[in-house]
Amino acid sequence: MAEKPPLFPAGSVVETYFGQKIADPYRAMENFTQPGVQAWVREQARYAQHVLHALPSRKALLERIDQLDAGAPYTLASLIRCPNGDLYYLKQLATDNVAKIYCRAAAPNSETLLIDPETFAKQTPDDHFTISFFQVSPDGKRLLYGFAASGSEQTTIRVFDRVSGHDLADTIERIEAEYALPYWLPDSQSFVYSQRRDLPATSAPAEGFQFTQALQHTLGNDPASDQLIFGSMADGSPTMAEMDFPAVIVPLQSPWVIGQVRHGDETDITLYAVRREQLGKAGIQWKKVCDRADLVTGFAVMGSDIYLLTAANAPRFKIVQTSLDKPDFPKALTVVAASESVVDGLTVAKDALYVGLLSGVPQTIIRIPYDGGPSQPVTLPVDQPTGEIIAGRADMPGIFVRTHSWIREGQLYYYDPTKGSLTDTGLVPAGRFSAPEGLTATEVMVPSHDGVEIPLSIIHRTDNPLDGTSPTLLYGYGAYGYTIPIDFKPTNLAWLERGGVLAMAHVRGGGAFGKAWHHAGRKATKPNTWKDFIACGEYLVKHGYTQPARLVGRAGSAGGILIGRAITQRPDLFAAVNIAVGCTDMLRFETTTNGPPNIPEFGTVTQAEEFSALLEMSTIHHIQDGGHYPAILLTHGINDPRVEPWESAKTTARFLAATASDKPVLFRVDYHSGHGIGSTRQQQHEERADVWSFFLWQCGDRDFQPPQ
16 A cells, blocks of 8 residues: 555644634645645545555446446436427436537427537646536527536536527626526526626635625626626615625516525525516615515515415425515415425416425425415326426426436426326436336434434345345435435445445434424534434444444535534444535634635624534534544545635544544545536546445455455
8 A cells, every 4th residue: 555645734723712722733724725735635635546546346336337327328407498399408418428408399309419518618638617507598599508617616607599509709707606597588688697796816715705796688798887786786776795695586477576685505585576677777676575584495486476485483384475566475375384294395387386395305296276276286106206396487387397216216207287197208218227126215213312303214225134234324414404305326226236225314404394404403403413313323223234334424515514523423333434525624614715605504603602503513623632533535626616625634634643543534636626516427436436435445345455
């Protein structure tokens, strides 16, 4: 095995928070471009690659992952329907490294490739581009699309002209694509978008998301002269905080436009409305539809009616309706009442409102006619417990539905309201590995540390013995009210075929049981997140699925809190973990570009109570010298705009210096990716092969033991 890189020299930085002294021995790493830091990171990356690629069956595992993913001729995503029957979508052939934009014309029935990111000009041979979003103009003649390079999420807008077959000259950079998407206006000559400020290179990272603005662009005009229409600097706009994210949304078939304000990463939004013809005019007066305190997290507009998804007096959400002519949230009509099910989403179609309902993890769909008639269930196939609304339009009846299961791939259906049934669209072909035999999925409820029961989804081969011998991968997240959806990926067979178990812990901080479930795992209640995860791991051991020597854990991004604190609290429970692009230094996260928007979710060090919560959830501050930690693989993309790579670098350095076990601590670095969004097919496969090979090595699989 190659010689290990040296430890990073610890410094002596100490800060005082509310009278408490906190050591930060690796503060120097936050100056990430400093040559000494970069040299150390590159050595760690080189060493990790050498160790992982030397595992005997890693190459065979990668080949199997490639084979499984190529089992279907292509995959589809981001479907857009048009009134003339045309369909637009992102399509990725089995041989494509990234997805491309296609149009399937209704007449004649033919498919055309429109945008191919693999043809974009590159600065270096290793660069790649991916599509962030696209929107079709109302007249169908143009596509507005966003793209970003090498996982950076630094999005640029271009406009593709279908008549000429080329992009127009219009190019706009610094697009805010996370909190706001652009929308065409009805004239098909102009659109609205949200943009970040053009800051000097000397600006502090934490300023990066401050004071974004919504603008209007007309084709052919200089983007530098685009009009501010919504935001803190726009005439007539409501007052906004520096970390509010304004967006203008243009609903179909409505005389109104919506001004949406996202308050950082808070799930509750503020909404305003104005008649479309007033947009950008002097003296504009935005009507407030709902405020942050109304706990609205989503909406849909049909004509002059707006449907609001709210948790006000409804911990698992409800849907209410008010008029945009005279919005009155307190007197809004209840359309879907609060119940035991979590109301998880809503979509308008010409015929009805369609609503998603969660029952723990599975999601069903109901149809609610506009005339006040009784709701009707959208009946799903018996072997597909979850239905996801993929596409609906206010000017077209019915919806497209994608079904899901843990153990077989679903299909893309059209729901015809006149027939009251689903019809397979034939757009998604069955692959060789779409319906494997001999798999079992089980949903159980696991008592956590305080007696609250946590949903746990367990997937394995039917013939797996419950004798504690199975390598078991436990995954969790637990933030922003996000629920891990039921889904099947053929590449997971590469783990399951080796007798492995996959388990998904739907911990608090997520959304499995609504707003209260989310708030039971954030800020001061955040410890529930990793304690729930630990309880799920203990359940898998107790019930014979695995044992600590074969239990591995994986989580990423905000889930870095979960996985990092799980192993610092219960290092004995896990054989190995992967901390992927993880939030692991929560006292310093606020200094990064993406830190301030996350204050509503995690807290701020400027308030004593929230500082204490951040310290409790901060992995790096709970690593103990002499701790016997499991094997740890930290993974990060250098272009990550959401979690700075120095968080993983600092955490690697601290674990390397502190651990008293003989287990490896590796830092895998991808110099051409970011947070995982925008990674190519091959990048995803390479990372999965590395992570699973690392896990199988640590679980004692004989095929993955390195040569002595």
